[in-house]
Amino acid sequence: xxxxxxxxxxxxxxxxxxxxxxxxxxxxxxxxxxxxxxxxxxxxxxxxxxxxxxxxxxxxxxxxxxxxxxxxxxxxxxxxxxxxxxxxxxxxxxxxxxxxxxxxxxxxxxxxxxxxxxxxxxxxxxxxxxxxxxxxxxxxxxxxxxxxxxxxxxxxxxxxxxxxxxxxxxxxxxxxxxxxxxxxxxxxxxxxxxxxxxxxxxxxxxxxxxxxxxxxxxxxxxxxxxxxxxxxxxxxxxxxxxxxxxxxxxxxxxxxxxxxxxxxxxxxxxxxxxxxxxxxxxxxxxxxxxxxxxxxxxxxxxxxxxxxxx
Amino acid sequence: xxxxxxxxxxxxxxxxxxxxxxxxxxxxxxxxxxxxxxxxxxxxxxxxxxxxxxxxxxxxxxxxxxxxxxxxxxxxxxxxxxxxxxxxxxxxxxxxxxxxxxxxxxxxxxxxxxxxxxxxxxxxxxxxxxxxxxxxxxxxxxxxxxxxxxxxxxxxxxxxxxxxxxxxxxxxxxxxxxxxxxxxxxxxxxxxxxxxxxxxxxxxxxxxxxxxxxxxxxxxxxxxxxxxxxxxxxxxxxxxxxxxxxxxxxxxxxxxxxxxxxxxxxxxxxxxxxxxxxxxxxxxxxxxxxxxxxxxxxxxxxxxxxxxxxxxxxxxxxxxxxxxxxxxxxxxxxxxxxxxxxxxxxxxxxxxxxxxxxxxxxxxxxxxxxxxxxxxxxxxxxxxxxxxxxxxxxxxxxxxxxxxxxxxxxxx
Numbered sequence: 001x002x003x004x005x006x007x008x009x010x011x012x013x014x015x016x017x018x019x020x021x022x023x024x025x026x027x028x029x030x031x032x033x034x035x036x037x038x039x040x041x042x043x044x045x046x047x048x049x050x051x052x053x054x055x056x057x058x059x060x061x062x063x064x065x066x067x068x069x070x071x072x073x074x075x076x077x078x079x080x081x082x083x084x085x086x087x088x089x090x091x092x093x094x095x096x097x098x099x100x101x102x103x104x105x106x107x108x109x110x111x112x113x114x115x116x117x118x119x120x121x122x123x124x125x126x127x128x129x130x131x132x133x134x135x136x137x138x139x140x141x142x143x144x145x146x147x148x149x150x151x152x153x154x155x156x157x158x159x160x161x162x163x164x165x166x167x168x169x170x171x172x173x174x175x176x177x178x179x180x181x182x183x184x185x186x187x188x189x190x191x192x193x194x195x196x197x198x199x200x201x202x203x204x205x206x207x208x209x210x211x212x213x214x215x216x217x218x219x220x221x222x223x224x225x226x227x228x229x230x231x232x233x234x235x236x237x238x239x240x241x242x243x244x245x246x247x248x249x250x251x252x253x254x255x256x257x258x259x260x261x262x263x264x265x266x267x268x269x270x271x272x273x274x275x276x277x278x279x280x281x282x283x284x285x286x287x288x289x290x291x292x293x294x295x296x297x298x299x300x301x302x303x304x305x306x307x308x309x310x
Numbered sequence: 311x312x313x314x315x316x317x318x319x320x321x322x323x324x325x326x327x328x329x330x331x332x333x334x335x336x337x338x339x340x341x342x343x344x345x346x347x348x349x350x351x352x353x354x355x356x357x358x359x360x361x362x363x364x365x366x367x368x369x370x371x372x373x374x375x376x377x378x379x380x381x382x383x384x385x386x387x388x389x390x391x392x393x394x395x396x397x398x399x400x401x402x403x404x405x406x407x408x409x410x411x412x413x414x415x416x417x418x419x420x421x422x423x424x425x426x427x428x429x430x431x432x433x434x435x436x437x438x439x440x441x442x443x444x445x446x447x448x449x450x451x452x453x454x455x456x457x458x459x460x461x462x463x464x465x466x467x468x469x470x471x472x473x474x475x476x477x478x479x480x481x482x483x484x485x486x487x488x489x490x491x492x493x494x495x496x497x498x499x500x501x502x503x504x505x506x507x508x509x510x511x512x513x514x515x516x517x518x519x520x521x522x523x524x525x526x527x528x529x530x531x532x533x534x535x536x537x538x539x540x541x542x543x544x545x546x547x548x549x550x551x552x553x554x555x556x557x558x559x560x561x562x563x564x565x566x567x568x569x570x571x572x573x574x575x576x577x578x579x580x581x582x583x584x585x586x587x588x589x590x591x592x593x594x595x596x597x598x599x600x601x602x603x604x605x606x607x608x609x610x611x612x613x614x615x616x617x618x619x620x621x622x623x624x625x626x627x628x629x630x631x632x633x634x635x636x637x638x639x640x641x642x643x644x645x646x647x648x649x650x651x652x653x654x655x656x657x658x659x660x661x662x663x664x665x666x667x668x669x670x671x672x673x674x675x676x677x678x679x680x681x682x683x684x685x686x687x688x689x690x691x692x693x694x695x696x697x698x699x700x701x702x703x704x705x706x707x708x709x710x711x712x713x714x715x716x717x718x719x720x721x722x
Contacts, residue, residue, distance in 0.1 A: 061383055062408035075719070080712070145549035166552035166701070254493060255551035256698035273379045274681070274690035276404060 048289065055282035061270075065279075072283040081257050082284070085265040088172050089241065089291070092261060095176045096183060096240035100232045103187025104225075108217075110188070111195045121192065128185035136249030139178035140165060165251050168258035175246050175259055183239055187232045194228030195221075230302070237295050241288070262288040335367035338624045339391035342370060343378035347578075351644030358640075359631050366624045368393075386410045390618025392625040398433040398444060398610040399678035400519070400685050405614075406436045412615040412622065413439045414629060421630045426651045429669075430610050433678055442614035443629040445638060448574040448647040449665030450500055450607040450679075454591045458485055458568040466591065470508065470536065470598040477545040480568050487545035489567030491553030492700065495693040498550075499680035501571045502537070502696045503607050508598035509533040512605030512674035519683035521721030525713040534699065534706050536598055541703040551697055559583065571595070573609070574647065577661050592664045605674030608665075609682055610650065691716045 020027070055072055057065040076082050110121050127135065142150045145163035155161035164174035198221060206220045222229070244263045247253060253260040253268060260268070262284055268274075270281025344352055349372055356368045371391070373381060382394065386405065396402055396411075405411045418424055418440045424431055430444040459466065462483050467473040477487035492498040506515045510529045517523045518530065540546055547558060547567060559576055561567040563583035570576070580590050594604075613632060615625045631637060638649035643657045648666055656666045669676060681689035695709040 060404055060408065062387065062404060062410060140552075143552070145552055163549035163552045166549040168701075251552075252493065252495075254495070254694075254697065255701060256694045268690075271380060273376070274686040276686050 051282045051285050051289075054279055055286050057279040059278040060276040061278050068279065072280050075280070076283050076287070081260065081265060084258060085260040085262045088259065088261045091172055092176060092179075092240040092243050093237065095173070096179065096236050097233075099180050099183035099187045099236050100229065102180070102184045103232060104191050106184065106188045107191035107195060111192065125185050125189055127182040128189070130182065132182070132245040133249050135178055135182055136246045139174070139181075140250045143174055166255050168255055171251060171255065171259040175243075175250050178250065179239070179243060179246050183236060186235065190228045190232045190235075191225060194225045198224045234299055241292055241295070262291075335365055336621055336624055338366060338368050338393060338621050338628060340368055340370045340393040340628075341373065341378075341382075341385060341391040342395045343373045343375045344395075345375060348645050351641055354644065355632070355637060355641050358637075359628060362631075363627065366627065368628060386616050386618070390616040392615065392619040392621045393628060394614050394616050396442065396612055396614050397678070397682050398430060398442070398612050399682035401678070401682040402441060402612070402614070403436060403685065406441050410617050411441045412617055412619065414442060414615055414626065415439045417443065417626050417629050417633075421633060423633050426635065426653055427633060428652065429676060430650045433610055433676075434612065442612040443633050444610045444612045444650045445632050446642050446645055446647045447608045447610040447650055449669055450504070450571070450573045450609075451665070451668065452569050452593045452595055453562065453572055453576060453580065454569045454593060455562050455565055455567070455585075456589050456591045458565050459591075461485075461565070462568075466593050467596050470539075470596050473596045474539050474545075476568075477540065477543070481543065481545060485565070486547040486561060486567040488540060488569045488571065489547040489558040489561045490550050490571065490700075491547075491555040491558035492550050492697045493552060493554050495690075495697055496679075496681055497555045497558070497572070498696040498700060499689070499693045500573070500607065501700075502533075502692075503677060503680050504571060504595040505537045505598070506530075506533045507605040507607070507674070507677065508595060508602075509536050510599070511602040512677065515605065515677060516675070516683065519680065519688075521685075521688065521717050525710045525717055530710065531706075534710070537699070538703045538706070541700050546700055551701055574661055574665055578646065587660055592661050594668050603674035604672050605677060606669055606672040607677045607679060608648070608669055609679040685720060688716060688720050
């Protein structure tokens with residue numbers, strides 16, 4: 001439709017001009033949308049469909065593609081490593097949510113007027129500024145056996161050190177803790193801006209009515225922070241689902257694959273040093289996409305409802 | 311470590327090492343993944359080659375080592391150079407089978423390489439053709455801290471039983487008998503390879519990595535039973551899954567560990583840490599099953615001509631040049647590794663001499679390394695299994711079942 005519209009503009013024939021005039025209001029939005037639609041189709045829609053298509057093949061990225069049908073998915077549902085990754089993704093989702101209340105708490109704590117409060121705010125925000133790679137590196141030193149601060153601390157308290165990143169029981173929690181550090185800072189900054197917009201009149205009114213402490217927070221402040229909470233939850237969910245860099249930096253999915261998440265497993269199968277299974281990787285990507293869609297649809301649903309004022 | 315590599319990738323990829331281009335020179339594009347020292351050695355060799363062949367200009371583009379392993383797939387199919395570094399054995403199979411490497415059998419026959427590079431011919435051959443030219447290899451074995459041996463008062467063992475007895479004494483003294491760092495997985499595979507080579511021999515090891523034997527086979531279980539003698543009493547460095555191989559090297563240097571199953575490239579790291587020829591020792595991995603021919607491990611590095619090469623003729627001239635005895639002598643002296651050409655001279659370094667001695671007397675055969683002998687997917691799953699075994703030896707049956715399941719899928 002965009003093609004015909006462009007030729008319509010270029011056309012000088014009488015009949016065309018009337019067609020353009022007649023349909024101008026209907027066509028103009030589409031013309032303005034065209035560049036965006038083209039980009040979105042090429043870089044978002046097409047790769048999604050191509051990945052789904054690829055997930056039905058066996059392909060090493062070099063040779064011939066072989067049609068497998070649903071074989072990749074059948075194998076995936078019988079793959080221990082897949083369930084480990086899925087379980088870790090769920091743990092990530094659940095624990096990453098702690099960033100929201102923790103961020104709120106720090107924001108409330110910092111929302112006061114003391115000399116130099118801006119410096120404290122920036123210091124708290126600092127972890128979010130550092131690259132995830134550096135965060136991962138710092139935490140892997142923190143946990144490192146023999147010289148890591150955390151390792152030595154545990155050794156000093158209990159007598160035996162715990163190498164968090166070498167132990168399949170703790171490794172995922174160790175990585176999530178590293179991920180929470182910058183994520184809390186992010187939620188904090190969202191809430192700090194939100195707190196600026198809290199109406200002083202309402203607080204005043206609530207105070208006159210005798211609301212204090214928790215009741216004030218729960219019934220007066222929090223409802224006004226709803227937009228900030230919404231954004232904080234969205235970025236945290238997305239952050240949890242695309243947790244890749246920390247896993248890659250801190251453990252490479254190890255020990256023996258126990259800290260993998262779906263995005264990392266996909267990378268490992270399709271693109272890493274030993275990964276030659278594009279089709280299998282694509283199948284994992286499709287599953288991850290399906291999980292993300294649940295959340296994304298939820299968010300979009302809520303946004304549409306809000307826009308319509310329901 | 312990883313961060314450093316990522317940083318290097320950026321700078322290395324940008325730096326194109328163009329040598330003095332002559333007016334009419336025909337260009338040969340060469341993609342490689344050298345560390346700094348080998349890079350210097352190769353630049354010298356290229357300069358010599360260009361002096362001998364003034365009409366050929368080798369343009370070397372160096373990549374970061376780890377990044378190269380993933381980028382090779384892109385550049386082979388998109389913008390192919392005339393020469394590319396890679397590895398022998400099954401590691402080159404995906405590229406050969408996909409038709410991404412050219413058959414260079416004529417370089418072998420024209421230059422009598424079947425004779426001079428005899429030891430590597432098998433690992434360069436797929437479907438009866440040769441697909442590249444090897445220029446260096448290096449031995450694996452056990453590097454040990456002589457001071458730790460003196461401190462505990464034990465002799466260098468020749469059999470596995472003696473080795474394990476020593477381990478008990480090291481443990482009493484608070485020294486890790488064997489150290490390793492399996493964060494990157496592959497160091498663990500070195501231990502497995504030797505356990506299997508010594509328990510069941512080279513031929514069995516090759517059958518296993520080629521997928522012809524079940525992982526649940528009794529003989530594989532025997533290998534793991536021998537290995538358990540090391541793992542179960544805790545003679546192996548704890549928390550090795552969180553260590554890089556360099557971290558474990560530090561333990562050996564500090565005398566906190568006695569033995570390290572490693573490749574010869576680690577000698578540079580030990581010596582950087584302050585060890586000398588007086589404190590660092592090398593031994594052949596001790597005998598486990600008496601009487602089987604001794605197989606050893608020596609990964610070979612190779613150069614190939616991609617299928618999309620534009621200047622095949624001159625690329626072949628370069629391959630023939632790299633294969634000659636003198637060039638390999640000079641190159642490997644600088645690399646600190648072993649020349650493949652059997653007419654080359656081996657450097658004076660005691661570890662090179664020991665490695666050369668060990669490999670030339672290996673009557674079983676020379677394995678490449680687990681991740682080069684086995685196909686990529688099997689290598690990955692296998693190495694994870696080895697790491698798990700070294701943490702939880704009790705899981706051996708589950709691990710072997712998992713590997714067997716993978717084997718049935720991968721080698722169809």
